[in-house]
Amino acid sequence: MSTLSLHSLTKAFNESAVIRDIDLEVAAGECVAVLGPSGAGKSTILRLIAGLEPASSGTVALGDRNVDGVPAERRGVALMFQRPLLFPHLNALDNVAFSARSSGKSKRSSRLHAQSYLELVQLGDFAYRRATELSGGQAQRVALARALAAEPRVLLLDEPFSALDPQLRGEMHSLLRQIRRELSPTILLVTHDQHEAAVLADRMAILLNGTIAQIDTPHHIYTRP
Ligand code: ADP
Numbered sequence: 001m002s003t004l005s006l007h008s009l010t011k012a013f014n015e016s017a018v019i020r021d022i023d024l025e026v027a028a029g030e031c032v033a034v035l036g037p038s039g040a041g042k043s044t045i046l047r048l049i050a051g052l053e054p055a056s057s058g059t060v061a062l063g064d065r066n067v068d069g070v071p072a073e074r075r076g077v078a079l080m081f082q083r084p085l086l087f088p089h090l091n092a093l094d095n096v097a098f099s100a101r102s103s104g105k106s107k108r109s110s111r112l113h114a115q116s117y118l119e120l121v122q123l124g125d126f127a128y129r130r131a132t133e134l135s136g137g138q139a140q141r142v143a144l145a146r147a148l149a150a151e152p153r154v155l156l157l158d159e160p161f162s163a164l165d166p167q168l169r170g171e172m173h174s175l176l177r178q179i180r181r182e183l184s185p186t187i188l189l190v191t192h193d194q195h196e197a198a199v200l201a202d203r204m205a206i207l208l209n210g211t212i213a214q215i216d217t218p219h220h221i222y223t224r225p
């Protein structure tokens with residue numbers, strides 16, 4: 001896993017800046033949560049890092065590599081959204097193997113690899129279940145396994161648990177904490193949920209009108225006004 005560095009990152013749509021001159025360093029293995037009201041620019045930051053949208057100015061670097069001209073599929077970034085977006089006609093294993101395959105593994109090794117990631121998300125026994133036959137919580141676990149199986153340099157999570165009920169959300173929080181201990185992925189997590197940010201992230205960044213208004217550990221955010 002790599003560091004993620006944003007330097008003077010700016011994005012304007014129709015001459016109106018939605019991301020303004022953002023500097024941010026996420027250390028290898030760190031999890032930073034981005035919190036902020038709707039329209040603050042949270043999803044836009046993830047889209048710029050993933051290369052789904054070109055920046056107006058500034059740079060995105062992964063490790064010591066500037067990825068500004070690099071197309072999305074070659075950045076080594078995995079995204080996970082509120083909805084799992086699995087291929088409905090494929091089973092859980094093939095959904096996960098597909099992403100392992102796109103990172104260059106052979107068919108056989110990507111299936112073995114996929115099985116181990118399904119076990120990591122505690123769905124080892126559901127490998128041959130079609131995506132359409134999984135519950136919402138199971139599908140979201142498969143989506144997490146798929147993102148991890150790509151072995152990305154950075155994992156970008158956009159409101160990944162906000163469609164789940166409180167109990168499932170709590171289970172996903174425990175799972176993500178376990179994955180952080182075992183694999184130490186570098187994570188940028190967008191969420192509306194302050195509790196989620198505080199339990200999952202090493203630091204919280206508060207985004208207001210396209211700029212980081214405050215960034216600190218959860219402890220300092222809540223104890224230093
Ligand atoms: P958040 O994720 O914090 O809700 P977004 O990043 O989705 O915020 O959006 C930030 C602002 O940028 C919003 O005002 C949104 O309408 C605007 N925006 C996002 N994408 C586009 C686009 N492709 N064209 C024009 N405006 C956009």
Ligand code: ADP
Nearest residue numbers: 013038039040041042043044047053082158159
């Ligand atoms: P969220 O609130 O979850 O960030 P949105 O519904 O704001 O998501 O945006 C969903 C998609 O629509 C994104 O791809 C975003 O870039 C695009 N989008 C958002 N606002 C606009 C806009 N004003 N004009 C064009 N595209 C937009």
